[in-house]
Amino acid sequence: xxxxxxxxxxxxxxxxxxxxxxxxxxxxxxxxxxxxxxxxxxxxxxxxxxxxxxxxxxxxxxxxxxxxxxxxxxxxxxxxxxxxxxxxxxxxxxxxxxxxxxxxxxxxxxxxxxxxxxxxxxxxxxxxxxxxxxxxxxxxxxxxxxxxxxxxxxxxxxxxxxxxxxxxxxxxxxxxxxxxxxxxxxxxxxxxxxxxxxxxxxxxxxxxxxxxxxxxxxxxxxxxxxxxxxxxxxxxxxxxxxxxxxxxxxxxxxxxxxxxxxxxxxxxxxxxxxxxxxxxxxxxxxxxxxxxxxxxxxxxxxxxxxxxxxxxxxxxxxxxxxxxxxxxxxxxxxxxxxxxxxxxxxxxxxxxxx
Amino acid sequence: xxxxxxxxxxxxxxxxxxxxxxxxxxxxxxxxxxxxxxxxxxxxxxxxxxxxxxxxxxxxxxxxxxxxxxxxxxxxxxxxxxxxxxxxxxxxxxxxxxxxxxxxxxxxxxxxxxxxxxxxxxxxxxxxxxxxxxxxxxxxxxxxxxxxxxxxxxxxxxxxxxxxxxxxxxxxxxxxxxxxxxxxxxxxxxxxxxxxxxxxxxxxxxxxxxxxxxxxxxxxxxxxxxxxxxxxxxxxxxxxxxxxxxxxxxxxxxxxxxxxxxxxxxxxxxxxxxxxxxxxxxxxxxxxxxxxxxxxxxxxxxxxxxxxxxxxxxxxxxxxxxxxxxxxxxxxxxxxxxxxx
Numbered sequence: 001x002x003x004x005x006x007x008x009x010x011x012x013x014x015x016x017x018x019x020x021x022x023x024x025x026x027x028x029x030x031x032x033x034x035x036x037x038x039x040x041x042x043x044x045x046x047x048x049x050x051x052x053x054x055x056x057x058x059x060x061x062x063x064x065x066x067x068x069x070x071x072x073x074x075x076x077x078x079x080x081x082x083x084x085x086x087x088x089x090x091x092x093x094x095x096x097x098x099x100x101x102x103x104x105x106x107x108x109x110x111x112x113x114x115x116x117x118x119x120x121x122x123x124x125x126x127x128x129x130x131x132x133x134x135x136x137x138x139x140x141x142x143x144x145x146x147x148x149x150x151x152x153x154x155x156x157x158x159x160x161x162x163x164x165x166x167x168x169x170x171x172x173x174x175x176x177x178x179x180x181x182x183x184x185x186x187x188x189x190x191x192x193x194x195x196x197x198x199x200x201x202x203x204x205x206x207x208x209x210x211x212x213x214x215x216x217x218x219x220x221x222x223x224x225x226x227x228x229x230x231x232x233x234x235x236x237x238x239x240x241x242x243x244x245x246x247x248x249x250x251x252x253x254x255x256x257x258x259x260x261x262x263x264x265x266x267x268x269x270x271x272x273x274x275x276x277x278x279x280x281x282x283x284x285x286x287x288x289x290x291x292x293x294x295x296x297x298x299x300x301x302x303x304x305x306x307x308x309x310x311x312x313x314x315x316x317x318x319x320x321x322x323x324x325x326x327x328x329x330x331x332x333x334x335x336x337x338x339x340x341x342x343x344x345x346x347x348x349x350x351x352x353x354x
Numbered sequence: 355x356x357x358x359x360x361x362x363x364x365x366x367x368x369x370x371x372x373x374x375x376x377x378x379x380x381x382x383x384x385x386x387x388x389x390x391x392x393x394x395x396x397x398x399x400x401x402x403x404x405x406x407x408x409x410x411x412x413x414x415x416x417x418x419x420x421x422x423x424x425x426x427x428x429x430x431x432x433x434x435x436x437x438x439x440x441x442x443x444x445x446x447x448x449x450x451x452x453x454x455x456x457x458x459x460x461x462x463x464x465x466x467x468x469x470x471x472x473x474x475x476x477x478x479x480x481x482x483x484x485x486x487x488x489x490x491x492x493x494x495x496x497x498x499x500x501x502x503x504x505x506x507x508x509x510x511x512x513x514x515x516x517x518x519x520x521x522x523x524x525x526x527x528x529x530x531x532x533x534x535x536x537x538x539x540x541x542x543x544x545x546x547x548x549x550x551x552x553x554x555x556x557x558x559x560x561x562x563x564x565x566x567x568x569x570x571x572x573x574x575x576x577x578x579x580x581x582x583x584x585x586x587x588x589x590x591x592x593x594x595x596x597x598x599x600x601x602x603x604x605x606x607x608x609x610x611x612x613x614x615x616x617x618x619x620x621x622x623x624x625x626x627x628x629x630x631x632x633x634x635x636x637x638x639x640x641x642x643x644x645x646x647x648x649x650x651x652x653x654x655x656x657x658x659x660x661x662x663x664x665x666x667x668x669x670x671x672x673x674x675x676x677x678x679x680x681x682x683x684x685x686x687x688x689x690x691x692x693x694x695x
Contacts, residue, residue: 082583083583093465093466094465095462095473096473097442097462098462100443101447101666102447103519103665113519115661117582117583118440118442119440120440121440122635123580129441130475131474132473132475132476145515148515169456169486169487169488169493170493237464241428242463242481252489315485316464316485318466319446319461321446321460321461323459323461323487
């Protein structure tokens with residue numbers, strides 16, 4: 001129950017890239033005053049806003065494992081106020097076609113409900129419907145007189161889609177910002193499991209910022225921590241019509257362990273071994289590019305980090321109805337805990353001779 | 355709030371039962387007779403002991419939406435639109451499926467896996483589906499069946515300065531106007547028709563008008579407010595906050611001048627703001643009512659509403675209140691002075 005509650009609370013919270021504070025506060029509260037307080041040894045935040053949760057390891061020089069999931073979400077941003085309506089641009093990769101007729105919240109001097117207006121079919125020309133409406137042709141209606149709007153909204157104010165996370169059948173959940181608050185929740189799950197175990201490795205859970213703008217939070221946090229091993233925990237595409245079999249992963253069939261350029265081969269093997277030891281059902285994805293997740297940055301921090309990538313299958317990524325299976329998220333947390341339990345100094349030495 | 359309750363009920367054309375039951379329960383005891391006809395129209399009469407011309411007031415209960423036309427092997431629901439919906443507003447929305455209101459979402463292919471030119475083309479409904487979280491077809495069929503109707507999941511409520519937003523304001527706002535008018539006593543026989551299937555061809559009003567055979571009909575509707583970008587001033591047939599809109603014609607009907615003059619006179623006498631609907635296009639139930647039997651005089655009064663037929667419409671609560679006032683004054687005027695000739 002607690003996992004669902006945290007997922008809902010986090011995904012409902014506001015936090016587009018560069019404006020993550022309100023979502024981040026939920027994690028800060030959970031680990032400074034809430035249940036998470038006794039699961040970690042130290043909490044801090046760096047200058048970009050990354051949250052670092054450290055759980056001590058054993059011995060003088062424990063292996064240091066960084067696990068990263070990003071808390072920022074895609075969003076919109078006010079670019080102009082025009083005749084009582086708002087013009088806007090995107091924060092992160094947004095398909096213009098998901099915006100029409102959408103309710104939004106403009107985060108001005110206060111949170112203001114708005115609507116991205118859709119021209120009624122009655123007023124459209126015949127050929128209009130064959131073209132997607134461009135973002136530059138859309139406006140947000142706040143229902144406010146121009147002067148009142150000007151007092152409450154400024155250029156640069158962030159905008160999020162108004163969407164509350166809700167359950168579908170079979171413990172599937174749909175909402176906004178599952179990418180990658182689902183990963184954040186999986187890391188909380190992992191720490192929850194680790195609280196009762198003595199593991200040799202030092203665990204550095206990093207809740208990163210600005211992933212959607214080019215994994216910026218991961219660059220500085222991995223530089224600062226310089227871990228021995230770094231795992232990114234993100235989402236990957238869930239199966240759906242229009243995707244090839246290899247592009248979409250099954251919901252409810254467990255975490256996806258990624259192989260390819262962003263992943264050290266021995267980390268990939270170890271993740272699979274951990275899954276098998278813990279009887280965690282998993283899937284394997286071949287990524288042809290190092291780009292797309294925090295692993296891209298972590299891998300090349302300082303003199304290089306042995307990196308890995310674990311993903312939660314997610315349908316309809318970068319829409320406001322991103323859909324996942326709660327079990328996948330819990331199992332991802334379990335897989336990560338299993339992995340951490342298996343890491344010792346001897347394993348680290350092997351990472352440089354393969 | 356009545357408007358909120360009405361907006362959040364689901365009543366996609368041909369599936370108006372929830373709306374009908376709600377209205378029926380609310381108006382019981384307030385009218386002389388209530389009857390549901392074979393198409394599902396709810397007809398409420400206040401006519402006992404009343405003399406004078408029979409006036410029919412109509413507002414439609416149905417809304418645009420979607421229908422489940424297939425379930426694929428993976429448990430996703432294939433859909434078609436019901437009524438005039440721009441397919442481009444469907445993506446990335448929450449919906450309710452069927453009478454049990456099973457939650458679902460309309461997903462879309464992630465931007466990461468699209469070609470650039472894909473984003474310039476709208477996704478047709480043939481490429482869209484509703485995901486209810488089913489694991490396969492059998493699992494989906496436990497909760498959903500072919501033919502189930504689908505409505506948007508949108509919460510109605512106050513918006514901006516004195517505005518109100520929600521789905522299906524077209525024409526639950528009209529239904530709310532009728533229900534408000536029922537609170538009053540008029541010295542002439544009245545028939546309130548809450549009609550079905552307006553959005554798929556004015557089908558309910560056709561039989562309701564035949565059955566009632568009124569001397570005058572007044573259609574209470576919502577109409578597109580064009581006071582929004584990118585529409586130019588000359589494209590805006592109505593605007594929010596300027597009062598109820600009186601139609602002189604649309605593509606289905608041309609209103610008798612005497613009727614328009616009477617409405618205007620009543621509004622001006624009572625100091626009620628009004629506007630003309632500055633357009634001759636669009637269609638309402640007025641057309642079919644006008645051509646019922648040997649012809650029935652009909653007028654249309656509309657509440658301006660932005661973004662109709664999309665998941666969220668916006669109207670002005672003062673326009674709503676003034677619409678009730680105008681019709682109230684008009685009915686009193688007819689009771690006193692008789693029909694305009």
